[in-house]
Amino acid sequence: MGQEARHKGEGHRQRLRDRFLSHGADGLTDSDMLELLLTMGTPRRDCKEPARALLARFDGSLSRVLDAGQAELEQVAGVGPKNAFALHFVQAVARRYLRERLMGREYLRSSREVGDYLIHALRGLSRETLVAILLDASYGILALEEVAVGTLTAASVHPREVVALAMQHRAAAVILAHNHPSGNTQPSAQDRRLTRHLFLALAFCEIQLLDHCIIGADERPYSFADHGLMEEIRQACQPIIQG
CATH class of the missing domain: 1.10.150 (DNA polymerase; domain 1)
Incomplete structure (x- = not known):
């Protein structure tokens, strides 16, 4: 039987x-x-x-x-x-597989596939994890690197680590992404401060921070750029950068 x-x-x-x-x-x-x-x-x-x-x-x-x-x-x-x-x-x-198929592709034409990778890589993690997508001057994808794991604040994420990664890959631009284990994709006050902090650090090295995406329970990531927050940060930081 x-x-x-x-x-x-x-x-x-x-x-x-x-x-x-x-x-x-x-x-x-x-x-x-x-x-x-x-x-x-x-x-x-x-x-x-x-x-x-x-x-x-x-x-x-x-x-x-x-x-x-x-x-x-x-x-x-x-x-x-x-x-x-x-x-x-x-x-x-x-x-x-999702990560490696992105290498060398132009971000602007592949942003949805980048979103698919980020959702697959970050959604469901029990701890907040920050990753950086490093781009060349034509917005070609050079690398995707994990930056920090744990509570992500302007105090806990050291700008020099993000800058060092960008310099190591000779990146001209960076996109940040992290997850919210709670599932809520709305940016917190800490998320906004962290983004401003890293925007300034990269700008002083003539590297653009193009976007910050938050991964949660939604179908697509929350984009600072799509919601006008990156432009707000750019305008607020411009007097400091010009200095």
Whole structure:
């Protein structure tokens, strides 16, 4: 009976694989995708029910499942360390893929893809993390670098670290991004002070700070530039820079 069950389970998984090969991701439900990912960790077990349980635990959201921590995943019935590893591994592969495909591309033409990367990399993190996107004079993407992790304030993020990264990559412009673990993308007073602080530090080195994006629960990042805040900061800092 056990051998027969294993064969039936394998047949089901093969049908899912065939459906993916024929129709891509559109041919699979979120539950189907999770089931196939879980079988990477435990190939001889039926993973249909754990996949459904994961979606139920995380409000039906595939992205929330993939963003979840190891301990959270293992609290779900049928999900063990090997299954959780498989989910974390595919998340890491996707993050690296999204990151590397941006290198050398022009930011202005790829801003939506940059947003996709930032959402994938930063949404769901339990601690605030600040990253810098470094651009050349034509706004080509040179690098994406993590700057700081923890409580992000003008006091905790040292301008010299951002300036040093920009100088190291010979960047002409920088875009900052960080996450709000609370999910709210509205900028805080600290976010505004930090942006002004870094705008000045970079400006004195003749490097532009083009934008500061906040990643939260929304579909797209909150953009300081799109909401007119970068222009406010530029005007407020202009007398200091000209000095």
